Amino acid sequence: MxxxxxxxxxxxxxxxxxxxxxxxxxxxxxxxxxxARAAAAGKFxxxxxxxxxxxxxxxxxxxxxRAGDEHRQTPVLMLTARDALMDRVEGLDAxxxxxxVKPFQLAELAARIRAxxxxxxxxxxxTLDHGRISLDPTARSASVEGSLIDLTATEYxxxxxxxxxxxxxxxxxxLEELIYGFEGDVASNTVEVHIASLRxxxxxxxxxxxxxxxxxxxx
Amino acid sequence: xQQGVGRPIPSxxxxxxxxxxxxxxxxxxxxxxxAGIAVSVVVRDVMESALEETAQALVVIxxxxxxxxxxxxxxxxxxxxxxxxxxxxxxxxxxxLIARSHSAPETPWPAVPLAEGHTKTAEVxxxxxxxxxxxxxxxxxxxxxxxxxxxxxxxxxxxxxxLGAIAAAILGWVIRRELRPIGEFARTIEAIGPETTAxxxxxxxxRELVPSxxxxxxxxxxxxxxxxxxxTFAAHAAHSLRTPLAGLTAQLEVASVTPPAELPxxxxxxxxxxxxxxxxxxxxxxxxxxxxxxxxxxxxxxxxASVATGRNIEADATQLLTAGILYGDFDLLAVAVANxxxxxxxxxxxxxxxxxxxxxxxxxxxxADDGPGVSAxxxxxxxxxxxxxxxxxxxxxxxxxxxxLAASVARAxxxxxxxxxxxxxxxxxxxxxxWPNQPPNGV
Numbered sequence: 001m002x003x004x005x006x007x008x009x010x011x012x013x014x015x016x017x018x019x020x021x022x023x024x025x026x027x028x029x030x031x032x033x034x035x036a037r038a039a040a041a042g043k044f045x046x047x048x049x050x051x052x053x054x055x056x057x058x059x060x061x062x063x064x065x066r067a068g069d070e071h072r073q074t075p076v077l078m079l080t081a082r083d084a085l086m087d088r089v090e091g092l093d094a095x096x097x098x099x100x101v102k103p104f105q106l107a108e109l110a111a112r113i114r115a116x117x118x119x120x121x122x123x124x125x126x127t128l129d130h131g132r133i134s135l136d137p138t139a140r141s142a143s144v145e146g147s148l149i150d151l152t153a154t155e156y157x158x159x160x161x162x163x164x165x166x167x168x169x170x171x172x173x174x175l176e177e178l179i180y181g182f183e184g185d186v187a188s189n190t191v192e193v194h195i196a197s198l199r200x201x202x203x204x205x206x207x208x209x210x211x212x213x214x215x216x217x218x219x
Numbered sequence: 220x221q222q223g224v225g226r227p228i229p230s231x232x233x234x235x236x237x238x239x240x241x242x243x244x245x246x247x248x249x250x251x252x253x254a255g256i257a258v259s260v261v262v263r264d265v266m267e268s269a270l271e272e273t274a275q276a277l278v279v280i281x282x283x284x285x286x287x288x289x290x291x292x293x294x295x296x297x298x299x300x301x302x303x304x305x306x307x308x309x310x311x312x313x314x315x316l317i318a319r320s321h322s323a324p325e326t327p328w329p330a331v332p333l334a335e336g337h338t339k340t341a342e343v344x345x346x347x348x349x350x351x352x353x354x355x356x357x358x359x360x361x362x363x364x365x366x367x368x369x370x371x372x373x374x375x376x377x378x379x380x381x382l383g384a385i386a387a388a389i390l391g392w393v394i395r396r397e398l399r400p401i402g403e404f405a406r407t408i409e410a411i412g413p414e415t416t417a418x419x420x421x422x423x424x425x426r427e428l429v430p431s432x433x434x435x436x437x438x439x440x441x442x443x444x445x446x447x448x449x450x451t452f453a454a455h456a457a458h459s460l461r462t463p464l465a466g467l468t469a470q471l472e473v474a475s476v477t478p479p480a481e482l483p484x485x486x487x488x489x490x491x492x493x494x495x496x497x498x499x500x501x502x503x504x505x506x507x508x509x510x511x512x513x514x515x516x517x518x519x520x521x522x523x524a525s526v527a528t529g530r531n532i533e534a535d536a537t538q539l540l541t542a543g544i545l546y547g548d549f550d551l552l553a554v555a556v557a558n559x560x561x562x563x564x565x566x567x568x569x570x571x572x573x574x575x576x577x578x579x580x581x582x583x584x585x586x587a588d589d590g591p592g593v594s595a596x597x598x599x600x601x602x603x604x605x606x607x608x609x610x611x612x613x614x615x616x617x618x619x620x621x622x623x624l625a626a627s628v629a630r631a632x633x634x635x636x637x638x639x640x641x642x643x644x645x646x647x648x649x650x651x652x653x654w655p656n657q658p659p660n661g662v
Contacts, residue, residue, distance in 0.1 A: 010488075012462065012466035012470075081459075102462055103467075
């Protein structure tokens with residue numbers, strides 16, 4: 001998943017980013033609302049948002065996000081030290097999908113991100129299923145007709161992005177951003193190389209190429 | 220107080236009620252006795268007077284009825300049998316009985332001399348009066364006297380006592396009714412809890428209780444403000460402790476699965492978090508001490524220069540080296556400066572300037588930075604929150620731990636903390652701690 005992390009504490013932000021990356025997510029980390037506002041022009045699967053930021057309130061920005069069109073449906077998880085009941089209520093009422101009080105276990109954070117994404121996507125199962133393919137975000141594994149497939153971290157991230165938007169086109173730049181999160185430099189044919197590898201492992205007819213637009217998991 | 224709780228003494232109402240009733244009833248009893256005695260004396264006088272008047276009237280008749288002696292011949296005058304309350308004897312000056320009423324004795328009353336005036340024997344009260352060649356003695360049994368006196372005395376005393384008892388009952392009812400507002404007041408106090416924000420005054424408030432209700436209402440408001448302030452402080456403390464703690468635990472969690480090559484960097488960040496945590500604990504302890512007694516002394520402003528070193532911000536404290544001698548609690552002021560510099564670093568400043576000045580008996584420590592600053596609206600909110608803290612010691616959620624701490628230190632020095640933009644283009648942030656160059660009261 002591609003995640004936007006807005007946290008001004010450098011030590012915490014660095015650890016959260018490192019952990020979530022190790023879980024196969026692509027994390028864009030920003031330390032203030034000004035930066036987050038600019039970054040939010042892009043697509044994110046979930047937003048992790050601190051309440052108290054140097055240039056304003058995270059909750060106020062969340063209200064802005066929910067009022068706009070771009071991130072009305074994007075799952076938002078508040079990460080905050082404010083543990084009072086009224087704070088939780090205010091955060092959730094402002095549009096947060098979940099509320100995690102600091103300090104927290106990173107494993108719990110990852111689980112809540114998965115749960116929130118499932119809930120927002122209307123899923124009841126913890127796995128993503130599409131045709132013969134099944135993807136388990138918790139175990140970070142994929143299987144075809146019950147047989148486990150050996151995927152690299154980049155391949156897994158690409159497959160997850162396609163499965164979360166099954167039937168819809170996922171743009172090439174977005175896939176490039178995902179790959180950038182893992183590999184840094186992205187050559188012009190990197191996406192094609194990874195898609196070709198996925199086709200070899202999953203089957204030739206699983207992923208469609210939509211010329212000039214991107215890729216789509218076959219319905 | 221403990222004694223009162225363990226062994227309750229009677230209420231004011233009960234004591235007042237019983238004491239008033241007892242006083243009224245004792246007074247009524249004394250009044251009844253006095254009235255009884257007075258009435259008894261009066262009745263005796265009236266009866267004696269009646270005896271005397273009867274004698275005076277009868278003696279005139281006897282003088283003009285010369286045939287009475289012949290008719291009676293020492294016996295009772297004929298009359299139908301009846302009860303006599305008053306009897307009489309008509310006697311010759313020699314003492315011989317001439318005539319008598321039918322219930323009078325056949326012999327002269329013993330021990331009653333023929334001398335004008337009242338005489339009492341063991342059985343009768345007699346009034347003797349001299350007429351022409353005769354004496355008339357009119358008598359009434361003493362038992363009649365006593366019965367009449369007792370009846371009148373009991374009637375008067377009983378009436379007085381009954382009136383006293385009725386008055387006591389009415390007084391008791393009035394006392395209970397008039398003391399009811401005190402009971403309501405007590406119940407109002409009893410109902411005060413942590414969530415009480417204002418007192419509900421009774422619709423009919425007695426004038427004497429108005430100051431008490433007002434004082435209690437103000438006390439409740441002050442307590443609520445204090446409670447809010449403490450809750451806000453606790454929230455500040457929780458926030459300030461939780462974030463570095465979260466950073467520390469998260470770094471250690473990541474470090475446990477990090478390749479050895481990356482471990483030093485992770486541990487370094489964890490150490491930074493632990494140091495920040497220690498700083499927050501120091502700040503909280505300092506804040507707690509700032510609300511207590513402070514220890515002022517003279518110190519060289521240059522000593523504060525070392526406070527801001529070792530941070531990821533360039534702190535320029537060269538002006539302090541020539542600022543001279545300041546007066547205050549060095550430890551508190553040092554922690555305030557350190558927290559303000561930390562604030563500058565956390566809010567994106569790269570450089571901070573620490574300056575000290577002294578003018579007109581006042582001292583000023585100024586921490587300015589080159590950060591992005593705050594908007595005019597936020598600056599106004601911060602200033603209002605600082606004023607609230609200065610006037611009422613009310614900790615405001617608007618202020619972070621650093622500003623709250625610096626303002627608390629300023630308050631402990633009888634001074635104040637003000638904030639403004641460091642530059643005219645609203646960029647940068649400047650906090651100014653100003654306090655008198657005199658020992659604060661009580662120090």
